[in-house]
Amino acid sequence: MSIPVYKFDAVVVGAGGAGLRSAIQLSEAGQKTAVLSKVFPTRSHTVAAQGGVAASLGNSEEDNWRWHMYDTVKGSDWLGDQDSIEFMCKKAVEAVVDLEHYGMPFDRVDNGKIYQRPFGGHMSNFGEKPVRRACAAADRTGHAMLHAMYQRNVKANTQFFVEWMALDLIRDREGVVVGVTAMEMETGQIVAFHARAVIFATGGSGRIFASSTNAFINTGDGLGMAARAGIPLEDMEFWQFHPTGVAGAGVLITEGVRGEGGILRNADKERFMERYAPNAKDLASRDVVSRAMTTEIKEGRGCGPNKDYVLLDITHLDPATIMKRLPGIREISIQFAGVDPIKEPIPVVPTCHYQMGGIPTSYDGRVVGAGNAVVPGFYAAGECACASVHGANRLGTNSLLDLLVFGKSAGDSAVEDLKKGAAHRDLPADAVDASLARVEAINNRTGGVSVFDARQAISRTMQDHAGVFRFADLLQKGAAQILEVEKTVRNLEIKDKSQVWNTARVEALETENLIEVAKATMISAEARKESRGAHVRDDAPDTPEFPNGRNDKEWLKHTLWHRDGNRIEYKPVRLDPLTVETVALKTRSY
Amino acid sequence: MTKRTLQFSIYRYDPDKDERPYMQAISVEMEDTEHKLLDALTKLKARDESIAYRRSCREGVCGSDAMNINGKNGLACLTDVDSLKQPIVLKPLPGLPVIRDLIVDMTQFFKQYHSIKPYLINNDPPPERERLQSPEDREELNGLYECILCACCSTACPSFWWNPDKFVGPAGLLAAYRFLADTRDQATNERLDNLEDPYRLFRCHTIMSCVDVCPKGLNPTRAIGKIRDMLVKRAV
Numbered sequence: 001m002s003i004p005v006y007k008f009d010a011v012v013v014g015a016g017g018a019g020l021r022s023a024i025q026l027s028e029a030g031q032k033t034a035v036l037s038k039v040f041p042t043r044s045h046t047v048a049a050q051g052g053v054a055a056s057l058g059n060s061e062e063d064n065w066r067w068h069m070y071d072t073v074k075g076s077d078w079l080g081d082q083d084s085i086e087f088m089c090k091k092a093v094e095a096v097v098d099l100e101h102y103g104m105p106f107d108r109v110d111n112g113k114i115y116q117r118p119f120g121g122h123m124s125n126f127g128e129k130p131v132r133r134a135c136a137a138a139d140r141t142g143h144a145m146l147h148a149m150y151q152r153n154v155k156a157n158t159q160f161f162v163e164w165m166a167l168d169l170i171r172d173r174e175g176v177v178v179g180v181t182a183m184e185m186e187t188g189q190i191v192a193f194h195a196r197a198v199i200f201a202t203g204g205s206g207r208i209f210a211s212s213t214n215a216f217i218n219t220g221d222g223l224g225m226a227a228r229a230g231i232p233l234e235d236m237e238f239w240q241f242h243p244t245g246v247a248g249a250g251v252l253i254t255e256g257v258r259g260e261g262g263i264l265r266n267a268d269k270e271r272f273m274e275r276y277a278p279n280a281k282d283l284a285s286r287d288v289v290s291r292a293m294t295t296e297i298k299e300g301r302g303c304g305p306n307k308d309y310v311l312l313d314i315t316h317l318d319p320a321t322i323m324k325r326l327p328g329i330r331e332i333s334i335q336f337a338g339v340d341p342i343k344e345p346i347p348v349v350p351t352c353h354y355q356m357g358g359i360p361t362s363y364d365g366r367v368v369g370a371g372n373a374v375v376p377g378f379y380a381a382g383e384c385a386c387a388s389v390h391g392a393n394r395l396g397t398n399s400l401l402d403l404l405v406f407g408k409s410a411g412d413s414a415v416e417d418l419k420k421g422a423a424h425r426d427l428p429a430d431a432v433d434a435s436l437a438r439v440e441a442i443n444n445r446t447g448g449v450s451v452f453d454a455r456q457a458i459s460r461t462m463q464d465h466a467g468v469f470r471f472a473d474l475l476q477k478g479a480a481q482i483l484e485v486e487k488t489v490r491n492l493e494i495k496d497k498s499q500v501w502n503t504a505r506v507e508a509l510e511t512e513n514l515i516e517v518a519k520a521t522m523i524s525a526e527a528r529k530e531s532r533g534a535h536v537r538d539d540a541p542d543t544p545e546f547p548n549g550r551n552d553k554e555w556l557k558h559t560l561w562h563r564d565g566n567r568i569e570y571k572p573v574r575l576d577p578l579t580v581e582t583v584a585l586k587t588r589s590y
Numbered sequence: 591m592t593k594r595t596l597q598f599s600i601y602r603y604d605p606d607k608d609e610r611p612y613m614q615a616i617s618v619e620m621e622d623t624e625h626k627l628l629d630a631l632t633k634l635k636a637r638d639e640s641i642a643y644r645r646s647c648r649e650g651v652c653g654s655d656a657m658n659i660n661g662k663n664g665l666a667c668l669t670d671v672d673s674l675k676q677p678i679v680l681k682p683l684p685g686l687p688v689i690r691d692l693i694v695d696m697t698q699f700f701k702q703y704h705s706i707k708p709y710l711i712n713n714d715p716p717p718e719r720e721r722l723q724s725p726e727d728r729e730e731l732n733g734l735y736e737c738i739l740c741a742c743c744s745t746a747c748p749s750f751w752w753n754p755d756k757f758v759g760p761a762g763l764l765a766a767y768r769f770l771a772d773t774r775d776q777a778t779n780e781r782l783d784n785l786e787d788p789y790r791l792f793r794c795h796t797i798m799s800c801v802d803v804c805p806k807g808l809n810p811t812r813a814i815g816k817i818r819d820m821l822v823k824r825a826v
Binding site: 039040042043044045047048057093096097100101102103105106107108109110111112113114137140143144147148151152154155186215216217248251252328331332335336450451452494495496498499500501502503504507 | 604605606607623635636639640642643644645646647648649650651652653654668689690691693696700704707708709710712716718719720721722723724725727728731735736738739769772774775
């Protein structure tokens with residue numbers, strides 16, 4: 001069957017921070033670029049980032065990128081690749097300055113420079129004490145950043161395909177990526193985008209969990225497409241649970257609240273983080289804080305009638321500071337927790353927030369597929385990619401930095417490859433068959449499972465078997481159960497048959513991506529028999545031989561999950577930075 | 591809040607099968623933990639997946655789920671469902687063409703936003719580090735940069751309903767002033783020229799519907815007033 005073919009030099013899938021940043025590089029270099037997005041660009045989930053973007057500007061106190069690099073390696077529990085981490089931390093200042101030049105309305109300090117606040121795990125002098133490294137626009141940093149980058153793209157005349165959903169990656173016989181198929185949501189029309197470079201910037205997939213800070217759109221579309229095209233997914237067992245989601249609602253409360261002096265308290269009003277992280281306290285790394293909170297709740301010191309949350313207290317802060325630095329948080333608390341944080345503490349629980357793993361890339365944004373070989377024509381950046389800078393646990397504000405630095409480097413790499421001037425390779429004869437067949441099956445199936453039920457099955461399975469603390473028996477059960485759930489996902493039925501803005505069909509297609517992410521997560525988690533960063537299991541406890549349950553002898557390696565046969569393989573962590581000495585292995589404590 | 595059943599009347603129109611739009615009566619049972627209009631819509635959609643609306647962040651920052659709620663524009667995710675008179679009447683944003691159900695064609699809205707050159711213009715070679723801006727100068731951008739482009743304001747504005755192709759509308763003018771107010775921007779004259787026109791700016795009759803509906807508490811009317819002041823100052 002033939003469908004329309006649109007020809008571009010480059011196609012960027014996703015118009016959040018990473019997609020927009022790479023599109024700037026492509027458009028300003030004069031490459032004919034299409035950016036596809038399920039939503040209008042400024043509705044992408046980068047918009048919800050609050051607290052800041054990390055860069056060692058040193059505007060308020062001494063700082064440098066080596067300290068930032070040390071913190072990031074330590075935060076990653078040494079699973080991060082040190083070449084990528086050096087690259088990111090070194091480029092951070094330039095990345096933030098670029099944004100400022102694009103017009104981003106950063107807050108300012110008295111001398112006119114960018115305002116910076118402390119954030120969890122960011123320290124001066126190799127882990128000594130918290131440092132002001134998070135560059136902020138009030139508590140709306142992601143919003144300000146996303147709008148500034150969209151605006152820069154308007155200036156650069158980037159061509160957007162708004163409310164188009166990418167369906168599948170197109171690879172030719174040699175495995176070279178030559179385009180994507182996509183569906184225009186308004187009309188249901190399917191088109192092949194024929195390109196010489198395809199950049200995935202499709203964001204996260206936190207919607208695999210029942211309780212998540214993530215937007216509805218975060219369904220792992222890029223990961224699903226990559227997995228179906230034979231690209232392995234890296235380190236998918238590592239999911240960040242943000243300490244402070246609003247209890248019940250899941251909406252994010254930035255760590256910047258603790259950066260501005262907020263304190264976590266249990267039912268006894270105790271500042272319990274002093275026991276878990278005597279040095280960094282409430283500004284310890286997110287995995288550490290989330291586990292501490294979960295332990296407090298489990299041991300009966302939770303708050304409220306069901307003792308199932310803890311309190312985030314800023315009532316001791318000057319109301320003027322709250323109004324100036326945390327106005328969005330006050331709105332969210334009033335809206336979703338029913339409390340004004342100036343007067344009352346906010347009920348919070350650890351909530352699924354960020355996927356550390358993703359499509360394997362090197363620090364230049366090029367995708368590294370099976371057999372550790374670069375996949376020609378394919379690039380990825382942002383949350384959907386795994387460079388890997390976050391390793392087993394991401395530091396707050398490093399996500400916005402990741403999407404800036406690797407969005408740019410993926411764009412630059414694509415430009416570099418495009419300038420070599422090779423012609424478009426032919427689309428394979430069967431380029432669109434798989435996508436058309438999938439959509440046809442969803443359109444025509446009767447007697448199947450509803451999208452709503454299938455999604456519930458996925459998110460319950462993940463929530464119950466792969467949470468903040470993990471248990472060997474539950475991991476095994478979860479890995480088996482998710483394969484059962486997959487069968488229902490292969491049997492989706494939609495009642496809505498319209499061609500016009502068919503949201504049921506979009507959600508069905510998203511569900512087919514969610515299940516790939518869920519499988520990758522469950523199976524990778526079951527396989528990793530140690531505790532590291534955000535992956536902590538009961539049968540790998542803290543012992544003298546294995547402090548914190550981490551086993552570097554056997555498990556200092558990246559997981560690669562292959563969709564085909566749910567096969568797991570491993571690859572070494574890149575411990576050698578680009579120019580400096582390796583940050584040596586050490587037991588992690590805050 | 592305990593379990594309760596809510597009655598809805600929802601605008602439905604699917605051009606693929608409906609000859610004309612109609613209002614659908616439908617009810618939904620809400621759990622005690624569900625408070626927002628978007629929670630209700632999510633539940634309704636689980637029952638009838640054909641109800642089409644946009645949504646994403648569900649916390650009032652992405653601007654997707656703007657709609658007309660009991661006659662007033664707002665975001666479903668920030669609207670307390672129990673505060674609404676029943677049956678809760680949901681319609682698409684007024685003044686823009688309906689594509690399907692609660693989804694409108696926002697082309698005209700974004701065209702106006704793009705028409706004001708919504709990006710910083712500064713032709714000096716960029717310095718090595720950030721351009722400096724005093725905290726006081728930065729504060730001028732508060733109440734302007736927070737816009738989420740949900741279109742609640744422009745589609746509540748009678749002037750925009752009449753001249754969506756000629757009047758920039760409150761959202762676009764708020765954005766225009768966001769750049770006029772930025773000390774880093776150098777295109778003040780060009781921006782004012784672009785607005786000095788009987789329609790683009792001056793169709794605002796200070797009805798203030800925009801202020802009334804903005805889910806972020808912003809004040810486009812004040813921004814429009816400031817642009818007028820700048821034009822007057824420039825003329826003398």
